[in-house]
Amino acid sequence: MCQQKDVRKFGVFPWKYGESFLVSFILVFIGFLIEFATGGKGISMPGWPANLLILLLFIAYVIIFHFLVKHPVKRWLSSVHAAISAISVFSFLVLLMGFIPQGRTSGTSFLSGLGLTHIVLSWPYLLSSLYLLFVLSFTVIRRLLPFSVKNVAFTLNHLGLWIVVVAGSLGASDSMQLNMMLSKDKITIPAYNDRGQAFDLGFGIKLLNFSIDEYPPTLGLIDTQSGELVFHKANLPEAIKGNKAKMGNWTVEVKEYIENAQKDDSARFMPSATPGAPSAYISAKNLQSNKIVGGWVTSGSPFVYRKDLVLSDGQAIAMTMRKPKKYISEIRAYYDMNKYEDFTVEVNKPVKFKGWTIYQSGYDEQMGKWSTTSIIQLVRDPWLPAVYTGIFMILAGALFMFWTGRAKNQQ
Amino acid sequence: MTWTDFPIFVFLCCGLWLAGILLLFPKKKIAEKLSHLLIIAGAVLLAVFIAGLWISLERPVFRTLGETRLWYAMFLSLIGLVIYYKWRYKWLLAYCILMSVVFLIITFFHPDTFDKTLMPALQSPWFIPHVIVYMISYAFLAASSLTGIKGLYLSYKMKPIVETLRLADNIVYIGFAFLTIGMLLGALWAKVAWGHYWTWDPKETWALLTWLVYLLYIHFRINKSSNIKLALWILALSFFVMLICWFGINYLPSAQDSVHVYSS
Numbered sequence: 001m002c003q004q005k006d007v008r009k010f011g012v013f014p015w016k017y018g019e020s021f022l023v024s025f026i027l028v029f030i031g032f033l034i035e036f037a038t039g040g041k042g043i044s045m046p047g048w049p050a051n052l053l054i055l056l057l058f059i060a061y062v063i064i065f066h067f068l069v070k071h072p073v074k075r076w077l078s079s080v081h082a083a084i085s086a087i088s089v090f091s092f093l094v095l096l097m098g099f100i101p102q103g104r105t106s107g108t109s110f111l112s113g114l115g116l117t118h119i120v121l122s123w124p125y126l127l128s129s130l131y132l133l134f135v136l137s138f139t140v141i142r143r144l145l146p147f148s149v150k151n152v153a154f155t156l157n158h159l160g161l162w163i164v165v166v167a168g169s170l171g172a173s174d175s176m177q178l179n180m181m182l183s184k185d186k187i188t189i190p191a192y193n194d195r196g197q198a199f200d201l202g203f204g205i206k207l208l209n210f211s212i213d214e215y216p217p218t219l220g221l222i223d224t225q226s227g228e229l230v231f232h233k234a235n236l237p238e239a240i241k242g243n244k245a246k247m248g249n250w251t252v253e254v255k256e257y258i259e260n261a262q263k264d265d266s267a268r269f270m271p272s273a274t275p276g277a278p279s280a281y282i283s284a285k286n287l288q289s290n291k292i293v294g295g296w297v298t299s300g301s302p303f304v305y306r307k308d309l310v311l312s313d314g315q316a317i318a319m320t321m322r323k324p325k326k327y328i329s330e331i332r333a334y335y336d337m338n339k340y341e342d343f344t345v346e347v348n349k350p351v352k353f354k355g356w357t358i359y360q361s362g363y364d365e366q367m368g369k370w371s372t373t374s375i376i377q378l379v380r381d382p383w384l385p386a387v388y389t390g391i392f393m394i395l396a397g398a399l400f401m402f403w404t405g406r407a408k409n410q411q
Numbered sequence: 412m413t414w415t416d417f418p419i420f421v422f423l424c425c426g427l428w429l430a431g432i433l434l435l436f437p438k439k440k441i442a443e444k445l446s447h448l449l450i451i452a453g454a455v456l457l458a459v460f461i462a463g464l465w466i467s468l469e470r471p472v473f474r475t476l477g478e479t480r481l482w483y484a485m486f487l488s489l490i491g492l493v494i495y496y497k498w499r500y501k502w503l504l505a506y507c508i509l510m511s512v513v514f515l516i517i518t519f520f521h522p523d524t525f526d527k528t529l530m531p532a533l534q535s536p537w538f539i540p541h542v543i544v545y546m547i548s549y550a551f552l553a554a555s556s557l558t559g560i561k562g563l564y565l566s567y568k569m570k571p572i573v574e575t576l577r578l579a580d581n582i583v584y585i586g587f588a589f590l591t592i593g594m595l596l597g598a599l600w601a602k603v604a605w606g607h608y609w610t611w612d613p614k615e616t617w618a619l620l621t622w623l624v625y626l627l628y629i630h631f632r633i634n635k636s637s638n639i640k641l642a643l644w645i646l647a648l649s650f651f652v653m654l655i656c657w658f659g660i661n662y663l664p665s666a667q668d669s670v671h672v673y674s675s
Contacts, residue, residue, distance in 0.1 A: 080630055080633050080634040081634065083630050084627060084630050084631055084634070087623060087626055087627050087630065088627060090623065091620060091623040091624060091627065094616060094619055094620045094623060095620055097611070097616050098613065098616050098617050098620055098655075098663070098665065099663070099665055100665060101664065101665040101667075101668075102611060102616075102665070120611060168609065175607075177606055177607065215528045323528045323530070324530070324531060325528070325529075325531070325534075326531050326534065327531060346531075347531035347532055347534070347604065348531065348532065348534060348535040348603055348604050349603075350603060350606070357606070359605075359606045361606075377606050379606040379607070381607075384602075387608065388599075391595050391598060391599065391608075394591060394595060395591075395592060395595055397591075398587075398588040398589075398591040398592050398595075399588070399592075401584055401587070401588040401591075402584075402585055402588035402589070
């Protein structure tokens with residue numbers, strides 16, 4: 001590992017680590033200064049068509065600079081030294097983001113004044129990303145032109161990343177994410193963004209039906225003082241009729257299970273047609289004293305109070321709340337008064353309507369399976385095809401990298 | 412098969428693996444063959460447990476950290492063996508196996524799972540490839556960090572390290588390729604589940620940071636005049652960023668709203 005001693009004076013081309021890191025530090029420092037001077041307001045990215053114009057100007061600038069300028073700074077901008085300084089400083093900002101909670105503090109604290117509570121919208125982040133993007137651009141163009149098959153993996157990775165970063169950040173201001181709160185059998189028109197602004201999208205949506213599939217409730221042994229689970233080394237037994245389980249010092253058997261029950265006048269749980277709660281009759285036997293305790297337990301719901309089965313030794317059997325397995329909205333989306341299309345929307349199964357992607361987002365959790373409200377999210381992201389192109393290029397590049405390993409990727 | 416059967420599997424797996432390590436070092440061909448057989452048997456046994464758990468839970472076994480550790484232990488033992496076939500480093504294989512044992516024992520004391528349910532957002536065909544690719548990547552990156560530490564030791568002892576560096580670089584390239592694929596699969600899935608491919612959720616932030624530090628190492632090594640010790644330090648420390656991303660994040664105040672913290 002013989003390393004040539006660097007006898008070059010600082011600042012004289014070709015630039016190495018010293019100059020590269022100095023440039024990136026200065027950029028981030030200027031970023032923090034601007035952020036601080038503007039009161040930590042951050043930046044707002046321009047929308048369509050200004051963002052497209054910026055993109056075209058940027059590409060034109062890089063191409064012209066690449067072909068017409070002979071200055072050694074061009075060589076430096078596509079050097080690995082510049083790349084490392086750019087990645088390092090960008091990583092530093094991401095590291096800050098990893099430790100400082102983002103987007104929650106409002107007001108004028110010191111952190112938010114420096115943009116540290118909204119880093120991705122701050123000046124230092126903008127300048128650091130721009131530096132990274134310039135370095136990436138000149139690196140890509142130097143390897144891309146003239147084109148050589150040898151550079152396929154390199155191009156896929158670097159150009160793919162360039163496309164993702166550019167399309168993702170410039171396209172952010174054109175993407176819209178709106179929420180619509182649907183009520184059963186009503187047509188809803190306004191959709192709201194996260195700042196509460198209402199939008200008329202030119203169509204309405206009716207909630208035809210909302211349903212939830214739930215997992216069966218489980219039984220747990222809890223400490224009556226703390227309310228915490230005592231017994232949790234294995235899977236909790238499900239409250240299904242006939243199910244037997246050993247919990248701590250007790251064997252527990254489910255004698256009766258009613259999916260939807262209400263308490264009658266004699267404190268017994270009976271199947272109910274109106275909203276109730278899952279209930280089970282439990283018989284528990286102490287393994288040491290052979291004492292048997294029996295009674296109803298229910299997880300409770302907005303309609304029925306929770307009830308545990310208290311055992312003798314400061315412990316009780318409780319039923320857990322049922323968890324949703326899936327929730328589904330059947331919706332009718334109207335092109336106009338007479339023309340409509342019906343969809344079934346489910347988590348992980350969005351649908352498309354008039355250029356919008358519709359996601360199942362939430363429901364009235366208080367009411368649970370009795371909810372007649374469904375929240376759907378409507379998303380539009382015109383730059384998405386570009387981002388996906390970049391993502392698939394990087395995926396292909398990663399496969400190349402996996403096959404060829406280090407050797408073929410060397411400069 | 413449920414978690415109640417786990418202790419016997421831990422006992423058998425660790426027994427097979429530790430015996431495998433011991434048989435690795437005598438300079439006899441037959442001992443080496445036997446050692447590999449024991450290591451594979453351990454991995455297969457663990458795979459059987461995972462499969463059994465999957466069937467009994469009626470859902471993929473990835474939801475909790477305890478469950479991901481099972482996969483990690485299995486992949487790490489196999490990856491140790493694969494790297495051994497290519498590079499013949501006994502110490503690396505022994506390390507991978509020991510790490511697998513440690514992770515099984517951690518999971519034995521903290522199975523942190525008693526839940527059969529899988530929330531709707533996780534019910535997706537993306538779930539399995541996303542997590543498996545990540546676990547393979549983490550296993551490779553762990554191996555690369557140890558190689559980095561070995562390289563540091565050698566370089567402070569003024570011993571030749573060219574071979575060790577070549578090994579480290581190769582493992583990083585493979586691990587990084589998996590890391591990239593895992594992250595992008597996550598992005599594509601996020602688009603389907605939450606409506607956006609990147610939301611700067613704390614887990615995403617740390618995943619990006621993990622990706623960036625390994626990216627930094629790769630670029631640092633491309634420059635032939637770079638300081639080798641510094642490169643090795645970067646490699647050794649990158650592992651900690653990865654660990655924070657994997658489970659340290661559950662303890663970070665900045666991550667309490669994360670949609671990726673499932674263990675609460």
